Amino acid sequence: MKTGTVKGSVWSTKKVDGLMGLTLLSVETDTGKIVAVDLVGAGKDDRVLLTFGSAARVENPLLPVDAAIVGILDTLEAET
Template sequence: MLTGKVVGNVWATKKEPSLNGLKLLIVSPYDPRTGETSRAIVAADVVGAGIGELVIVVSGSSARKILGREDMAVDATIVGIIDEVEVEAGDGI
């Protein structure tokens, strides 16, 4: 799992049929200790996240399992919206 910040939406009228009905968002992985972000990814959203929110993202087979379909063309799924993050000072994470 990773934490990320939702930075945008994706609309695609033509796509793999298994993706029909999925909300797709652009998520920038986010380090809560440093505030640094990294290369953005597209993730399916199952929790109703919106732009600017911090989220929890799962990837790989876990991303497909949460959607209930092992054969989907999905690499990342948003599974939670973060209310608060508390990080110990120092070398922590």
């Protein structure tokens, strides 16, 4: 997993059916910006935990997503 910071929303009207109803957020990571489905209700500037690949689909294997926000960080004890 990686940590990142939410920068804003990503809007797409013309998309595959599998993305309907999902919240897609733009997240800055140490290796660039990615787009992730939000599974925890994250907001702008939140520092979040991201999981990638099929791990992003363990709850719903049919979603066409390869990244998911799975947690909001509540401490920086480690400078993650």
